[in-house]
Amino acid sequence: MNKTVIIIGAGGHGKVIADIIEKSGDKVLGFLDDNVPINTNIIKEKNMKVIGKFQDTEKFINKNPSIEFIIGIGNNKIRKNIAESKNLKYYTAIHPSSQIALDVEIGEGTVVMANACINTSAKIGKHCIINTGAIIEHDNIIEDYVHISPNATLCGTVRIGRQTHIGAGAIIKNNTDICNDCIIGCGAVVVKNINEKGTYVGVPVTKMKNGVNEL
Secondary structure (H helix, E strand, O other), X not given: OOOXXXXXXXXXXXXXXXXXXXXXXXXXXXXXXXXXXXXXXXXXXXXXXXXXXXXXHHHHHHHOOOOEEXXXXXXXXXXXXXXXXXXXXXXXXXXXXXXXXXXXXXXXXXXXXXOOEEOOOOEEOOOOEEOOOOEEOOOOEEOOXXXXXXXXXXXXXXXXXXXXXXXXXXXXXXXXXXXXXXXXXXXXXXXXXEOOOOEEEOOOOEEEEOOEEOO
């Protein structure tokens, strides 16, 4: 039976999720967004509109108790705050072109985008984003509310802490841990554990302090 899904967030990330839902054979009812007027047509070719605000979730559940939601917002902190503010039934969006090993665990509300690869024994938490072309190698642990950006590569037995953002094209060496609430810059290379939250850039990475690298 096809699922009916409402996307929370009507920006670009939400539009990508809408495409994944449709390619998976399920139905997008519309978008909820507090900052976009109701009836705004977000994807004109599909007539997918903003149908309400976040506070309207109960109204749609009352009409259809089986309805599912997914948070289409890239910011990890905002996604976490939304997910923890209401007890909703969340949809997990997995693009048909992604490659996922049979024993991989994926938490509710997570998005796996086109051409992503998640290899054996990896565990992906709740409300994560595994973006286009990202590689999650064997035995990785990706905790809740993490965003792995396009074409990032996580080698074997990597752990990424909650709310951390891995930038596009970044490379994380095997057997490496990164703590909660970090930002790893685009194209950065991480070759040893990161145990202190912050922003890290470069090859290999160094921590930024007041907008400059901390050498």
